[in-house]
Amino acid sequence: MKKLNFLVKLNKKGNLKLVEPNEEMKESYIEKSDSNFISAKILIKNKRLEESVSLAYYSMYHILMALLFRVGIKSENHSASIILLKEIFDIDNSKISFAKKERIDKQYYVDFHITKKDVEDLIDKAEEFSKKLLDFISKLNNQDIRRFRNKYIDLLK
Numbered sequence: 001m002k003k004l005n006f007l008v009k010l011n012k013k014g015n016l017k018l019v020e021p022n023e024e025m026k027e028s029y030i031e032k033s034d035s036n037f038i039s040a041k042i043l044i045k046n047k048r049l050e051e052s053v054s055l056a057y058y059s060m061y062h063i064l065m066a067l068l069f070r071v072g073i074k075s076e077n078h079s080a081s082i083i084l085l086k087e088i089f090d091i092d093n094s095k096i097s098f099a100k101k102e103r104i105d106k107q108y109y110v111d112f113h114i115t116k117k118d119v120e121d122l123i124d125k126a127e128e129f130s131k132k133l134l135d136f137i138s139k140l141n142n143q144d145i146r147r148f149r150n151k152y153i154d155l156l157k
Helices: 002-013 023-045 049-071 078-087 094-108 116-138 142-155
Strands: 016-018 073-075
Touching (some): 016 142, 023 049, 023 116, 049 094, 049 142, 073 142, 078 142, 094 116
Antiparallel strands (some): 016 073
16 A cells, blocks of 8 residues: 555656657667676676676666556656556566665665675576566567556556
């Protein structure tokens, strides 16, 4: 219920809304996701662990944005986007939720411990997550898009 109220509030403010499905935005976010993933791998090789964590998360977040734009949902809030992944598409959002927490911890705080192994594991999760969403996006048809848009409308009533 708390999550739903959060989404309704964002919708009323215009930070979450239905738009026309947009192939160009979808493709742009897929490219951003790929770029972030490649950069995360480069950074870990160069011992830039906390920066690698951030880009691993953003590779996941941008592929999620590609999915949302594919069906015509515009979200200007990371948490809302992650909630929608579960609520609208019934896709497990635990990996991206974990990555978001890790990104926040590493980006904003200084009292943390990070190992190369932890970052490698996160990059593996990002790759698995992104492949799963890319596969999901590639299989969407017009009927699926209508169904997910209707689920969005029903969720925010």
